[in-house]
Amino acid sequence: MPKSTDYKKEKTNQNMSVSFSADKLKEVQQIIARYPEERQKSALLPVLHLAQQEFGGWLSTETMDYVATLLQLEPIEVYEVATFYSMYNLKPIGKHLLEVCQTGPCMLNGSEEIVAYIYEKLGIRPGQTTADGMFTLKTVECLGACGYAPMLQLGKNYREHLTRQKIDELIASCSGQSTVATT
């Protein structure tokens, strides 16, 4: 078993294909500088966000290992965090990520029907992506908009009080269609 430092060195060598641009590395340093010295682990969440944004919208093992190297952490410390929070994607996602809240208030107001309707429209279940790479469906925990249940997040926007018609409109607009499907 290699020593931890050797392990990190080996991982660094394997990670040549994943690396931030000079500008992004500067951003990482600025994030780390917000926290006390030796507490670079506190920068993990924002650096993972940055990595997800930069490397195709998801975190591969290679990307997580790269983040571990940057923050001088063990890879397992990064995996633990990345697998805990639903905001990190651990496999490739489609162009449009539909994150449907499935916690109590949304569930009581029909989130399961919304998920079922998305399956009816797009043929994808939670965790799946359409064959054309356009849509990924994900179910997530409370997004803090319980008063607008059922709701979903699409990119940085919330879509609230969802109905079948609103899902039709959403899919049509993401697909670049001018007419709205009605079923």
Ligand code: FES
């Ligand atoms: S329960 Fe869905 S936003 Fe809170």
